[in-house]
Amino acid sequence: MRRMNERVESAGASIPDRLCLFEYTSRWNLVAYLAVDREIPNAENMTLSGRFFSKMYEGPFEDTGKWTEDFHHCATHQGMDIKRWYIWYTTCPTCAKKYGKNYVAIIAEIS
Numbered sequence: 766m767r768r769m770n771e772r773v774e775s776a777g778a779s780i781p782d783r784l785c786l787f788e789y790t791s792r793w794n795l796v797a798y799l800a801v802d803r804e805i806p807n808a809e810n811m812t813l814s815g816r817f818f819s820k821m822y823e824g825p826f827e828d829t830g831k832w833t834e835d836f837h838h839c840a841t842h843q844g845m846d847i848k849r850w851y852i853w854y855t856t857c858p859t860c861a862k863k864y865g866k867n868y869v870a871i872i873a874e875i876s
Contacts, residue, residue: 769799770835778803779788786851786872790817821870826858836871845875 766785773780784800804810818840822832829852840847850873861867 766797770799772805772808773799774800776801776803776805778805784853785854787847788851812869813874815874816876817872818843818847818875819870820828822869822871823866823868826854826861826869829869832869840845840873840875845873848874848876850874 770780773836778801780799782800783835786798786800788796788798789854790796798811799814811842819834822828822835824832833852836850837847853870853872855868855870856864856866
């Protein structure tokens with residue numbers, strides 16, 4: 766994350782709302798996507814587009830498994846087919862402790 770941040774700063778770009786989406790590709794691996802206000806040279810720049818469904822959760826980070834189960838149930842119950850999904854941890858563990866709240870958004874590309 767530090768290296769990604771350094772690349773963004775060296776390009777003179779910023780990260781609006783500190784938005785970083787995480788895509789879990791396996792139990793032990795994830796891909797991080799930073800929202801930036803301009804393209805970053807020598808980086809894999811991409812744009813997300815399509816139809817999306819999202820839901821907010823609040824609680825400790827260890828509830829992520831429960832949230833993903835609930836999210837999957839909500840989406841499939843509404844007839845949505847999830848193509849890919851991302852998680853936005855709006856606060857780091859230190860900030861969540863400081864503010865006493867931890868909001869997490871799950872965002873899915875749907876068909």
